[in-house]
Amino acid sequence: MGKTTRRDFLKTSGCTVLTVGLSQHAFFRRTQQASASALTAAAALSTTNNVLVVVQLDGGNDGLNTVIPASGRLHSLYRDARPQLSVPEAEILPLGADAANHRIGLHPAMAPLKALYDRPEKPVAVIQGVGYPNPNRSHFRSQDIWHTANPERIEKTGWLGDYLDVAYPSVDNPFLAVSVGGELPLMLRSQNRVIPGIDNLDEYQIYAGDDADAANKVQTFLALNRVGAPEQTLYEHIRRTALELYESTQAVQRSAQNYTPDPTIVYPDNNPLAGALRQVAQIIAANLGTRIFYVAMGGFDTHTAQSYDHASLLATLSGAIDPFYRDMVRLGQANRVLLMTWSEFGRKVRQNADIGTDHGAAAPQLIVGGAVKGGIYGVHPNLTDLYDEDDMKHSIDFRSVYTTILEQWFGVSARDILGGRFEPVRFL
Amino acid sequence: MPLTLQDKVTHLLRRAGFAARPEEIEAGVARGLAATAEQLINFDRVPDNLGVLPTVPKGHDEHDGAEYLSMSEEDFRYVEGHFIEDINLFWLNAMITTTRPLQEKMVLFWHHLFATSFDGVYDVRQMYLQNENFRGNFNPITGQIVRPHASNPFPVGNYRQMLEYLSQDPAMLFWLDNWENHKHTPEVGSNENYARELLELFSLGVFDPVTGEPNYTERDVRQASRALTGWSVHMPGENNPDNFPRRFFFNSSRDVHDYGPYQVLGVTFSGDGRRLFDVIVQYKRPGQPQSACGRYLGYRLFKFFGYDNPEPEVINDLADVFDGVHGGERYSIRQMLRRIFTPGNPSSEAFYSEKAFRAQIKSPTEYLVSAYRLLNPGAMRLILQNADRDDLPIVYRLPETMRKMGQQLFRPPNVGGWKDGPNWINTTLHLSRINLAAQIADARWPQQGGIDVRQILLDNGLFQGSNFTRAPKEPYVDYFTRLLLQSSVAPELRQALVQYLNTPANGLGGDVERKKVQGLIFLILTMPAFHLH
Numbered sequence: 001m002g003k004t005t006r007r008d009f010l011k012t013s014g015c016t017v018l019t020v021g022l023s024q025h026a027f028f029r030r031t032q033q034a035s036a037s038a039l040t041a042a043a044a045l046s047t048t049n050n051v052l053v054v055v056q057l058d059g060g061n062d063g064l065n066t067v068i069p070a071s072g073r074l075h076s077l078y079r080d081a082r083p084q085l086s087v088p089e090a091e092i093l094p095l096g097a098d099a100a101n102h103r104i105g106l107h108p109a110m111a112p113l114k115a116l117y118d119r120p121e122k123p124v125a126v127i128q129g130v131g132y133p134n135p136n137r138s139h140f141r142s143q144d145i146w147h148t149a150n151p152e153r154i155e156k157t158g159w160l161g162d163y164l165d166v167a168y169p170s171v172d173n174p175f176l177a178v179s180v181g182g183e184l185p186l187m188l189r190s191q192n193r194v195i196p197g198i199d200n201l202d203e204y205q206i207y208a209g210d211d212a213d214a215a216n217k218v219q220t221f222l223a224l225n226r227v228g229a230p231e232q233t234l235y236e237h238i239r240r241t242a243l244e245l246y247e248s249t250q251a252v253q254r255s256a257q258n259y260t261p262d263p264t265i266v267y268p269d270n271n272p273l274a275g276a277l278r279q280v281a282q283i284i285a286a287n288l289g290t291r292i293f294y295v296a297m298g299g300f301d302t303h304t305a306q307s308y309d310h311a312s313l314l315a316t317l318s319g320a321i322d323p324f325y326r327d328m329v330r331l332g333q334a335n336r337v338l339l340m341t342w343s344e345f346g347r348k349v350r351q352n353a354d355i356g357t358d359h360g361a362a363a364p365q366l367i368v369g370g371a372v373k374g375g376i377y378g379v380h381p382n383l384t385d386l387y388d389e390d391d392m393k394h395s396i397d398f399r400s401v402y403t404t405i406l407e408q409w410f411g412v413s414a415r416d417i418l419g420g421r422f423e424p425v426r427f428l
Numbered sequence: 429m430p431l432t433l434q435d436k437v438t439h440l441l442r443r444a445g446f447a448a449r450p451e452e453i454e455a456g457v458a459r460g461l462a463a464t465a466e467q468l469i470n471f472d473r474v475p476d477n478l479g480v481l482p483t484v485p486k487g488h489d490e491h492d493g494a495e496y497l498s499m500s501e502e503d504f505r506y507v508e509g510h511f512i513e514d515i516n517l518f519w520l521n522a523m524i525t526t527t528r529p530l531q532e533k534m535v536l537f538w539h540h541l542f543a544t545s546f547d548g549v550y551d552v553r554q555m556y557l558q559n560e561n562f563r564g565n566f567n568p569i570t571g572q573i574v575r576p577h578a579s580n581p582f583p584v585g586n587y588r589q590m591l592e593y594l595s596q597d598p599a600m601l602f603w604l605d606n607w608e609n610h611k612h613t614p615e616v617g618s619n620e621n622y623a624r625e626l627l628e629l630f631s632l633g634v635f636d637p638v639t640g641e642p643n644y645t646e647r648d649v650r651q652a653s654r655a656l657t658g659w660s661v662h663m664p665g666e667n668n669p670d671n672f673p674r675r676f677f678f679n680s681s682r683d684v685h686d687y688g689p690y691q692v693l694g695v696t697f698s699g700d701g702r703r704l705f706d707v708i709v710q711y712k713r714p715g716q717p718q719s720a721c722g723r724y725l726g727y728r729l730f731k732f733f734g735y736d737n738p739e740p741e742v743i744n745d746l747a748d749v750f751d752g753v754h755g756g757e758r759y760s761i762r763q764m765l766r767r768i769f770t771p772g773n774p775s776s777e778a779f780y781s782e783k784a785f786r787a788q789i790k791s792p793t794e795y796l797v798s799a800y801r802l803l804n805p806g807a808m809r810l811i812l813q814n815a816d817r818d819d820l821p822i823v824y825r826l827p828e829t830m831r832k833m834g835q836q837l838f839r840p841p842n843v844g845g846w847k848d849g850p851n852w853i854n855t856t857l858h859l860s861r862i863n864l865a866a867q868i869a870d871a872r873w874p875q876q877g878g879i880d881v882r883q884i885l886l887d888n889g890l891f892q893g894s895n896f897t898r899a900p901k902e903p904y905v906d907y908f909t910r911l912l913l914q915s916s917v918a919p920e921l922r923q924a925l926v927q928y929l930n931t932p933a934n935g936l937g938g939d940v941e942r943k944k945v946q947g948l949i950f951l952i953l954t955m956p957a958f959h960l961h
Contacts, residue, residue, distance in 0.1 A: 196856030213933035238956040
């Protein structure tokens with residue numbers, strides 16, 4: 001570990017000079033070293049430059065109506081279980097056959113994603129039947145399990161937060177991971193760093209009034225924060241953050257200039273996920289060193305009259321992924337950006353009395369990116385061999401997907417982060 | 429250099445409350461440190477000025493003006509969002525205006541220690557009941573708010589009693605699932621979530637703060653879970669007048685409550701579960717002179733009021749008070765606070781040391797509350813009295829601003845509470861503080877929650893009117909740095925602020941003095957020193 005950063009220093013010192021017995025001189029020297037701009041700090045232990053975009057489908061996506069058995073016995077079982085909710089064979093967008101020779105396809109609302117799937121570079125992988133043993137049907141508990149990669153025990157940090165702690169122990173870039181939308185998901189919660197949530201890039205700037213005096217205020221703000229107090233650790237923490245903040249707001253605002261929209265790539269206005277992914281694209285274009293983006297989309301808890309709502313959710317999802325992927329291609333970033341969807345569980349096989357679906361278990365995950373070996377992975381869950389009579393069994397543990405990302409995408413060992421060894425899925 | 433009496437009084441007022449106003453510092457110096465501490469600690473001798481919970485604001489059809497707490501659950505769903513904002517404003521106003529600063533500070537402490545989020549309760553109104561519970565105004569047996577409730581031990585009473593009240597709190601019962609913890613096997617209750625956090629976060633700590641050893645085992649968690657079976661909530665329904673789950677219910681059925689015997693922390697007992705709290709507060713690890721719970725609370729209290737990583741001598745000193753070794757009341761939070769704030773013992777020496785002085789980052793709540801308490805204590809009261817929120821844009825946005833600063837009250841990130849200390853500041857969170865400072869300083873109209881700059885200048889003999897441009901600017905800088913920072917500032921900083929006031933700005937139009945002073949306030953609120961207390 002070469003550099004000592006401010007965060008590193010605060011961590012080891014317990015935030016008071018006295019507790020570690022550092023002399024004032026030593027402290028001053030270390031903070032001098034730490035003063036190098038956070039935005040240019042090099043990645044320490046990570047061996048790749050790759051980016052992961054996580055898209056959470058909050059509420060439990062109905063996987064059976066997302067990736068659908070398109071023919072044969074599975075299709076007829078599907079029709080029988082869902083007399084009013086099933087998609088007719090003719091409308092399913094065919095993806096091909098899986099390893100067990102089940103023909104499967106996408107919901108008709110996902111035409112843009114189907115078009116991506118068919119691109120010559122095949123950037124879409126469909127991972128079937130993803131789940132974990134003894135599935136928990138509580139939204140919160142099951143989400144926590146996916147967030148922390150631990151079905152057995154409640155944990156306080158997420159698997160991506162743990163990854164950041166392992167791979168970037170001394171990198172102080174405040175934009176290493178960004179939650180677009182403001183909330184900090186458990187998946188990104190780490191021992192050692194606070195991940196920023198940016199609601200809106202346009203608002204990521206210092207507001208000092210709208211009159212002619214605003215520039216004077218900002219200049220005075222900077223002047224006040226340039227006066228150091230080296231013996232006061234917390235004062236220095238705040239002061240340096242203020243200067244970094246100014247730099248990073250400038251960087252973000254410049255990013256608006258780095259990123260010029262392409263008129264042929266349209267992020268639909270009425271699609272909030274598209275709006276969020278557009279902000280992701282802007283930050284990627286600005287080259288702020290961000291490795292992980294987190295975006296959530298709600299509404300998947302479809303217990304009643306599901307048909308219309310679910311179609312609309314899937315249209316939103318694929319209508320956002322499509323422009324984002326094409327934008328990455330345009331910006332020359334598609335090969336270093338990987339997008340992964342996840343949801344805490346799928347729904348039950350049988351529709352319920354309200355023409356909706358209740359909380360279930362296994363469901364598919366989508367992986368999108370220029371480096372992806374597109375296609376179908378795993379086999380569609382059997383619709384007769386079920387958990388508790390009505391829940392599809394998983395054949396791929398979600399931690400296998402995480403393993404692929406940690407090892408093949410981020411180049412770190414997955415075992416410690418996931419607390420065990422899981423066979424990767426070879427989609428990269 | 430040791431702190432002066434004035435420094436110590438200022439430090440005490442900032443930490444045991446939310447801000448030190450000039451007249452409070454002056455009175456404290458005249459009264460002396462010990463007497464000032466005693467006045468803060470005996471807050472219940474001061475009349476309570478707690479406001480009332482607002483009613484449903486206008487614009488909600490048949491619900492206009494309705495009392496939140498008495499609505500049916502179905503009707504409440506329509507106004508739930510307003511209620512969440514209103515309890516935020518209710519509590520922020522309490523902290524800004526209270527005549528009992530230490531009481532509200534302790535409510536904040538308990539909310540941080542017994543972190544409960546509205547994301548995990550049955551009905552958001554349970555969060556308000558919990559807030560009043562922490563203030564000592566709630567009776568979990570009747571589900572009613574009574575101010576004050578004579579036997580409620582919160583916020584500074586007997587900790588053993590507090591654990592019992594906490595375990596009967598409706599929000600907590602739902603948040604950590606104990607309401608559905610029923611008899612399961614001879615080894616475990618059906619849900620150990622609460623039992624685990626009770627030991628891990630609420631009483632012993634996962635590791636002893638002095639020895640670093642674990643204080644309990646997995647078996648202790650499971651056995652404690654058995655003792656807590658049947659500690660549940662009355663659900664609304666037939667023969668129950670409650671409109672939402674608000675009363676503790678001990679389900680004594682032998683199918684539901686496990687009467688034991690169980691063994692927790694080496695003690696075997698049976699019964700209705702209440703013995704568990706005696707066992708917890710009395711527990712000492714073999715060879716340790718202090719109780720584990722006393723050490724954990726000593727650690728948490730000193731961390732909150734003093735500084736991070738308190739020395740073992742301080743932790744043990746406070747644990748001794750908890751254990752009653754000096755002959756005082758055992759398990760008394762008030763006695764522990766008295767130890768920290770009254771000069772002449774190891775804990776208070778640490779508290780009044782240079783190491784502690786101005787060496788804590790304000791939480792977002794403390795940041796906001798201190799700014800308002802110093803500049804405009806009446807701001808929030810306005811909205812609580814005014815049904816039309818659209819007239820009060822600044823105040824109305826405060827709950828959202830709090831979220832962006834990283835501390836949404838009633839919604840801690842998880843049961844471990846907020847990550848505090850240096851974690852309160854990163855670029856994004858810091859930016860939100862700056863933008864809050866701008867909101868406060870820019871708000872022009874006092875009747876909209878803004879600062880009445882002209883009145884402050886007139887009251888302090890600073891108003892210059894049309895002579896502002898030629899007038900010396902040092903008096904403005906000196907007055908507002910003293911008011912907001914309770915100290916003068918280094919010469920370079922003072923000079924930068926004076927220069928700001930002297931720099932002409934085109935297009936400011938009339939009333940340059942007010943606008944420049946608003947800018948000055950904004951700048952001081954964003955200085956590193958204002959983030960510290």
